[in-house]
């Protein structure tokens with residue numbers, strides 16, 4: 719069985735460049751830049767353009783909760799802290815965990831906690847987990863105050879999305895953040911359900927959750943709270 723010879727021959731004319739000549743129409747010397755390479759460059763460019771467009775949308779959406787000065791008496795960082803403490807699990811309501819979440823030092827986190835405390839939005843209590851530590855606990859005034867959280871405008875828009883769109887957006891953003899965590903060698907706070915330290919046993923009424931890191935049981939409702947010690951399942 720004879721194989722059909724291609725009528726094109728490829729000649730390499732320099733670094734990253736090739737020229738194809740048509741053996742039939744030699745007189746016209748069909749000279750072409752490698753179309754595959756050009757298509758790959760064009761694909762790469764449009765992917766980059768799309769990525770930049772998404773980036774701009776994310777930055778615009780952040781405008782609703784990142785701001786200069788203060789809103790309802792709190793800076794954007796103080797709002798972030800209050801928001802975190804309202805959703806943090808019992809292991810993460812500490813100055814250290816708050817500092818890790820805010821990406822700041824423990825002393826700056828303590829200053830932010832002091833502002834929240836001075837406004838009656840949070841109180842310090844002896845930690846139930848470790849008697850030598852204190853827990854930063856949001857007060858009922860703090861819970862109520864969160865109804866004025868500037869980020870609620872964005873939340874209310876997300877709620878209007880169809881459930882599949884919302885789930886897909888969540889999963890996509892999670893993948894992006896996971897990638898950033900790996901690249902920046904840092905941890906993001908997340909919920910127990912995705913954590914490698916969570917042990918599940920039993921079913922239905924007998925379903926039980928335990929944290930391997932803290933060696934403590936976790937109530938089912940607490941598995942949806944934020945934890946600063948979260949470690950994703952590789």
Ligand code: SF4
Nearest residue numbers: 910913915916929945
């Ligand atoms: S299982 Fe993970 S996320 Fe949950 S409390 Fe333990 S370390 Fe935190």
